Amino acid sequence: MKYNIIFLFSFLLLLTQCKEDNKQEKSIKNKPLIAYVNPFIGTGGHGHTYPGATMPFGMMQLSPDTRLDGWDGCSGYHYSDNEIYGFSHTHLSGTGVSDYGDILIMPTNEQVFNNGADGKKGYKSKFSHDNEIAEPGYYKVHLDDTDINVELTVSKRSGIHKYQFPSPNNQYAIVDLTHRDKVLDAKIEKISDTEIVGYRFSEAWATDQRLYFVIKTSHAFNDVLQSPPKTGMPGAQKIALNFINPNNEPVYVKVGISAVDIEGAKENLKAEIGNQTFNQVKKTAQDFWEKQLQKIVVESDNKDYKTNFYTSMYHVALAPNLYQDVTGNYRGMDMEIHKSVGFDYYTVFSLWDTYRAAHPLYTIIEQDRTNDFINTFLAKYNEGGIMPIWDLSANYTGCMIGYHAVPVIADAYLKGIRDYDHNLALEAMLHSATRDKLGLKSYKTFGYIPVEEESESVSKTLEYAYDDWSIAQMAKAMNKTEVFKNYTQRAQNYKNVFDPETQFMRGRFRNTWFAPFDPYEVNFNYTEANAWQYSFYVPQDISGFINLLDGKQNLEKNLDKLFVATNETSGRHQKDITGLIGQYAHGNEPSHHMAYLYNFVNKPHKTQEKVHQILTELYTNTPDGISGNEDCGQMSAWYIFSSIGFYPVTPGSNQYIIGTPLFKNATFNLENGKTFTVSATNLSDTNKYIASASLNGKPLQQSFITHQDIMNGGTLHFKMTNSPSNWATKDSEIPETKIEEHLIVTPPFIAKGDTAFKGETEVVLKSNTKNAIIYYSENNSEFKKYTKPFSISEALKLNVYAELNAKKSKTITTHFFKIDPNLSVTLKTKYANQYNGGGNNALIDGILGTQDFRTGTWQGYFNEDLVAIVDLGSEQLVNLVKINFLQDQRSWIFYPTKVECYGSKDGINFTKIDDIREPLKLTPQEEVSLWTAYFKLVPKKYQYIKIVAKKLGDLPKWHLGSKHDGKSWLFADEIIIK
Secondary structure (H helix, E strand, O other): OHHHHHHHHHHHHHHHHHHHHHEEEEHHOOOOOOOOOOOOOOOOOOOOOOOEEEOOOOEEEEEOOOOOOOOOOOOOOOOOOOOEEEEEOOOOOOOOOOOOOOOOEEOOOOOOOOOOOOOOOOEEOOOOEHHHHEOOOOOOOOEEOEEEEEEEEEEEOOEEEEEOOOOOOEEEEEEEEEOEEEEEEEEEEEEEOOEEEEEEEOOOOOEEEEEEEEEEOOEEOOEEEEOOOOOOOOOOOEEEEOOOOOOOEEEEEEEEOOOOOOOHHHHHHHHOHHHHHHHHHHHHHHHHHHHHHHOOEEEEEOOHHHHHHHHHHHHHOOOOOOOOOOOOOEEOOOOOOOOOOOOOOOOOHHHHHOOOOOOHHHHOOOOHHHHHHHHHHHHHHHHHHHOOOOOEEOOOOOOOOOOOHHHHHHHHOOOOOOOOOOOHHHHOOOOOOOOOOOOHHHHHOOOOOOOOOOOOOHHHHHHHHHHHHHHHHHHHHHHHHHHHHHHHOOOHHHHHHHEEEOOEOEEOOOOOOOOOOOOOOEEEOOOOOOOHOOOOOOOOOOOHHHHOOOOHHHHHHHHHHHOOOOOEEEOOOOOHHHHHHHHOOOOOHHHHHHHHHHHOOOOOHHHHHHHHHHHHOEEEOOOOOOOOOOHHHHHHHHHHHHHEEEOOOOOOOOOOOOOOOOOOOOEEEOOOOEEEEEEEEEEOOOOOOOEEEEEOEEEOOOOOHHHHHHHOOEEEEEEEEEEOOOOOOOOHHOOOOOOOOOOOOOOOEEEOOEEEEEOOOOEEEOOOOOOOOEEEOOOOOOOOOOOOOOEEEEOOOEEEEEEEEEEEOOOOOEEEEEEOOOOOOEOOOOOOOEOOOOOOOOOOOOOOEEEEEEEEOOOOEEEEOEEEEEEEEEEEEEEEEEEEEEEEEEHOOOOOEEEEEEOOOOOEEEEEEEEEEEEEEEEEEEOOEEEEEEEEEEEEEEEOOOEEEOOOOEEEOOHHEEEEOOOOHEEEEEEEEE
């Protein structure tokens, strides 16, 4: 009987628990999706997101500002801060450069124009995260210093502030037009006791950003009190609105903005908010967000996974931003006013980041908006002469590399998204690829970008090659055979920066490999990365890349090494390289496709392991829950795709490579009315491997699906297990990208030989095209076949090309310099390897540095004096000594403060000849400049000349780097003695 009672009690307990679990699960299912968005994710660490109120792809981002400058203040807010300066109406999400923060408004109980940044009492206020709420379309905070409650909500181009003051007395709102960046021009005009209008033109990342505004208040205010204009900035003022509110009702401040004019701001506010209440506007905003999030519905018992997912869905809809008024008027790239017809016009295209996954995601869940994006690109092409690379508020920022509007268009076109002028699109794509800037001139001439011609040469060569492939694919679909041929050939240019000896992508410096080589070194050959992080970037021709590596086993082996390599970098400190697993850097975009490459070598279980690790370790439901800058949606798009179970390794191929799902169900609600569901059984944190798969009930053996599979609707189902299986491991079951037509012959490189030498140097030539015959010519003599290494003992010009099956490579010319054999140089201080200028003899090799320090022709010293002793080989009559220096203050490179010249006969006892002070006053200089220190001597015999160049050291107070205790660089080249 006793056991029956125990059993009955246990059964009842279990039944009660089951009911509670079902109740909880039902509650979770009934919860609105916006409840799973945590806008604070990414506001800590280096995520650079903001928590304030905005609409999907909206123009206004109404958010608190807690930080005025600095890299981790790019969005204006950082979770580690405890003071708010105010609430401004434009913000960037997850960028690595700061801008925006326009029209800051701060409620306070005292008329004070000081923002408190100097430590004095000002209008800023302390706050606590305990009294802060952030939701899609809504933000609330309590200001501790003034006991004011602030709430914010928005429409697309307008917003409302709600202030509850502690008493009816001393109710002020400071309107600050000087906040953050440099004001070019500004104006405030009082229209009535409840309305002001104005504009603010500013300079920061966007060099001429124009914003117009209207502010309407629920309560009358006394005459506007203005601060004196900021020195040198016309109209850069702050004003104080003193509200008349005897009953201490909530004060509402409605704001409309426009990039066109004040009338546009008024029209936007009237059309979107008008007489609506705060709660009505909030409800509309949150209903919009709920609809936006319902585009993909996931099911999970793990609240953090679900929160990470819907916060990612939220983040991918924060940019690009609408950039036109309700009338359709917008400010174009020519700064003139245009009117959009049949599409919405946008800005904030972070294309180096977002072409990889964010835009491919939009081709699934934002097809109509993708047409708008492409029509925007074409409008910008017509207005400004080129499609955007990174555009911001009618400005080309000149930031990042590639011409990545091109693959966005090609990917959409090949997926059937074509509501734009196709021929104009191809014209604009070809225009982007045929400029001469950013290394393109060299790229077109040689098939790669030489280190000495352009900075970030390896990254640019690799990314241009992918962009070119996407042009070729679109041209093929449009039956443009000659364009297809030319750009298929250009798409193979990645082969020209592959070093077969190290199996890394390396810079070609004077047609040799940049050396000394350290794959961990972050240097000017790569964009925000090192050789590890760029050497797997050949998404358009993975089969061709495998051939360069001599087989799949080598790609697998190199990937294995990548993920277990030491997780530290050398060379330049790069804040963007974060989220390291070995040398895989998830915090920066060049790594984002790498885990999926295991599928291409028949090892999908390794993809599943790595993807699951990244999903569960590098994304967390915390303020620092993103491993790098959120980058306008790219980091979140990676999570969305990967957590569902696949990823677009090669946009433009229409393939999605399968990884491993994180959710038991994920359903796409497509714009064509169909649904596509990805489901998984036996799913758990340990069951991360795919045992089998089916598509619409039929077995799926291949480790990829197509875009059409998704658009057709249906179900992709995975059966999961806790150990690797044989699923999708046969050659017929793996994905591939390959270039088979119009194969190129790669130009030869100098595998051995010094281009600046003493005595003689032995030259070894090689080509990355197997069985190609190499030809060479000395000083424009007749070309001869290369059969064995040869020696060079005099300065000369070497021309080389390769040939196979009557196809010729590009011809490459290299100048060899002979260093005076009697000269030698001893360096008493150490240069930085990434700026070695060609090695120990760089200061006497006869090769002069160019104006771009990143081309490898200068020798750089970080926070070090330069001390160099030149040995002339014997006593000689010396009457002139000179040495060149470079200054690029934006890159922390400054002229020396003093240059000293000494002479000696024995190399031990030196006599000072003269010294020269730094040539320019220590004032801000935007331009790059060169300076030569001349020492004219009364002719005297010396064997040794010593040069001492004194570093600046600590950066000046006015320099941005001084806020980070920055130190200066010293760049020198070529000591000439006559």
